[in-house]
Amino acid sequence: MSNASSQSAEEARFQARIDAEDKIEPKDWMPEAYRRTLIRQISQHAHSEYVGMLPEGNWLTRAPTLRRKAALMAKIQDEAGHGLYLYSAAETLGASRDEMYRDLLSGKAKYSSIFNYPTLTWADIGAIGWLVDGAAITNQVPLCRCSFGPYARAMVRVCKEESFHQRQGFQIMLSLAHGEPEQKAMAQDALNRWWWPSIAMFGPPDGESKHSAQSMAWKIKRHSNDELRQRFVDMTVPQADFLGLRIPDDDLKFNADTGHYETGPIDWDDFWAVVNGEGQCNTDRLAARQKAHDEGAWVRDAATAYAAKRAARKAAERIAAE
């Protein structure tokens, strides 16, 4: 937070509204840095919802049953919807939809690096729903109380839809964990690969997180990265126990004094390598987005042409009637 002497009267009034838990709406006065921070965060969140469809799309045609396929399809459609809610929220701040989308296609925009890991087996779809959507929910629930109204309202809708995502993933894990030894091994392998990236999703440790203090003062963020990570670990370890699967962390232990689980050190070098484009799938994800954009061009063109044709016909009818 900037200190009192450098704060303008407007900034002070703004901060007072935030402190009083008043919500900020798009046309209200806001500091430029608040606007920029939100555009960055909301657009990155939107991109993550969008790119999040790609690793799951990989298994859509090979889902083991029709019911699983229908459920996965519904989840993927939800993620597209989440992207839409969030792009709309960013637009209320003056961001251009086309520009955000261009930044995503060019690779300039960041998205959650969790989606740069490959989905090697069907069990990965279970692990993603259980862990990745689970971590996303942990992040998103406090965002429902974010100080910026449109973001908070979008998060309320998103959170309502997310719990089905996590349950369908957990159910896949449950079936595999109670199945044949090969199926159980598949579930364990997926957990081995997804555990560390999932807990890294909460971002760098509190000491190293550069935007945190200001975002907390503005009530964009309500809890620190480490707090949210801890919350997720505490919820998830007993679920893994229930599945009869082992969390791949030799240092994991329960601290009876604090009532919390303690994990071993997270490999932040790996995390940053993936963020900076060295993940296994960064290039694939980029190519898939470009392909979808290019192959969908005729649909957008046809819709535009159809709308123009009908508008022209309506105008002609109006003139004829006059």
Place this chain on the structure above:
Amino acid sequence: MSQHETEWPLWEVFIRARGGLDHRHCGSLRAPDAEMALMNARDAYTRRGEGHSIWVVKASDIVASNPDDKGSFYDPADDKVYRHPSFYQLPDEVDHM
């Protein structure tokens, strides 16, 4: 030409959850015309039976008050306490009013 100019218009979406309730703003989307906006709104905002009636309104057609005149725009109502039932003191003997 900036690509901005080719952006489809923005539509605000309002949904009535069930009979007897008001239509409520639930979000927005971009579409080339009203009919496609309506279809997209159905796909995006009523995937789980959230509504039985949808309005889409072109965002550019909405006339909004200015948040800056929060004070002066609304203060004509501030000094009219007699518009509230609490302004009227009734004798203790009078009930059901």
